[in-house]
Amino acid sequence: MDSTVLLYSGGMDSWLIDKLANPDVKLYIDMGTRSCDGEITKLPDDVTIVDFKSLAQFERVDSDFILPLRNLYLIAIASMYGNHIILGANKTDATNDKTYEFADKLEDLLNYMWLPQKWTAGKHINVDVSYREYTKSDLLKLFLQNGGTWEDAYYNSFSCYTPDNVSECHNCRPCFLKLMAFIDNGIELPKEILQTYIPYINQKLIEYSEVWGDRLYSKEDYEKVIA
Numbered sequence: 638m639d640s641t642v643l644l645y646s647g648g649m650d651s652w653l654i655d656k657l658a659n660p661d662v663k664l665y666i667d668m669g670t671r672s673c674d675g676e677i678t679k680l681p682d683d684v685t686i687v688d689f690k691s692l693a694q695f696e697r698v699d700s701d702f703i704l705p706l707r708n709l710y711l712i713a714i715a716s717m718y719g720n721h722i723i724l725g726a727n728k729t730d731a732t733n734d735k736t737y738e739f740a741d742k743l744e745d746l747l748n749y750m751w752l753p754q755k756w757t758a759g760k761h762i763n764v765d766v767s768y769r770e771y772t773k774s775d776l777l778k779l780f781l782q783n784g785g786t787w788e789d790a791y792y793n794s795f796s797c798y799t800p801d802n803v804s805e806c807h808n809c810r811p812c813f814l815k816l817m818a819f820i821d822n823g824i825e826l827p828k829e830i831l832q833t834y835i836p837y838i839n840q841k842l843i844e845y846s847e848v849w850g851d852r853l854y855s856k857e858d859y860e861k862v863i864a
Contacts, residue, residue, distance in 0.1 A: 640719030644711050647679045649815045651725035652794035653776040654768050656785060662718050666711050668704065669693035675800035679793060687714060702798045708734035709743065712764055716747050720760045726769040727776065729853055740764040773814060774821035787824045791815075807833040813841075817854060820862060835863050 643660035645651045655663060665680055667673050669690030680686070689710070696704045708724060715722045726735035733739055744764040753759035768776070780790060796815040797805040805812050816834055819826055838859050841851070849856055 639721060641721040641723065642715045642719035643723045644708075644715055644725060645680075645684055646725070647676045647684075647794060648725070648796040648811065649773055649790070649794045649818060650727050650768070650776065653773075653780050653790065654723065654725050656780055656783070657776070658723055658768075660723060664715050664718055666714060668696075668707070670696050670702075670704065671698070672702075672795075672798055672800060675797060675803040675805065676795050678803045679795040685718065689714065703732065706734065708739070712743055713747065716751065716762050721763045721765060723765045723768070726766045728769055728772045730769060731852075735766060735769060737766060737769075740766045772821075773818040777818045778822055781822065787819060787822075787826075791819065791826070791830075808837045813837060814853075816862070817858070820858075831862065838863055 640662060641658070641660040642662040642664050643651060643655055643658060645655060645663040645665050647665070663681070663684045664687065665676070665684045666687045666689050667677065670693045673693075677686070692704060692707070692710060695706075696702060712722055712724065724735065724740070741764075744762055747762040747764070751757060751760050751762055771779070777787075777790060781787065794815070795805060796811040798809040798811055799806050805815075807816075813834065816826075842856065842859055845851060845856070851859075
């Protein structure tokens with residue numbers, strides 16, 4: 638039977654894609670990274686959790702928190718649960734494991750591995766990265782247009798590299814990008830929320846003062862948030 642599997646972290650992208658795609662399976666893979674404890678607290682009851690904590694040893698915790706080859710591992714595991722696998726990539730993602738080329742290459746490999754043989758009757762795998770046609774802000778806009786509320790999206794998603802216990806730190810790149818999705822959509826967040834992001838924004842304005850270092854947002858975008 639065909640089954641759609643969404644690789645689900647509960648971050649803004651996968652949280653919104655879940656509402657738009659209505660997958661058969663939401664699959665969370667506990668990689669043992671620092672962000673996992675916070676993510677797990679936000680997971681709905683219908684999420685399937687797989688333990689793969691050994692992956693945490695490869696996370697680049699001293700620099701950018703990238704876990705090399707992460708989506709290669711996660712999609713291979715997801716193929717155990719269904720044949721149509723949705724990866725929560727978006728238009729601004731810059732790593733090779735979220736591109737159409739990556740999806741095509743991995744799809745070819747998985748379809749070879751899932752050919753009929755003594756342990757399987759076989760199945761055809763589709764690796765779907767079609768949501769990379771949208772930015773995070775675009776996905777939020779679609780959710781809001783379909784009757785969703787900003788409160789639901791903000792409070793029930795979890796995007797953070799360095800959570801404070803199980804709360805978003807509001808002092809890292811994923812936290813900032815989540816904030817900007819709401820700003821881009823003209824959402825007037827409560828001042829008590831905005832204030833928690835000010836130390837991060839001020840620090841980046843200092844770091845980027847000579848040569849601007851944000852490929853997605855301008856200095857004016859940063860300053861607009863704290864104006």
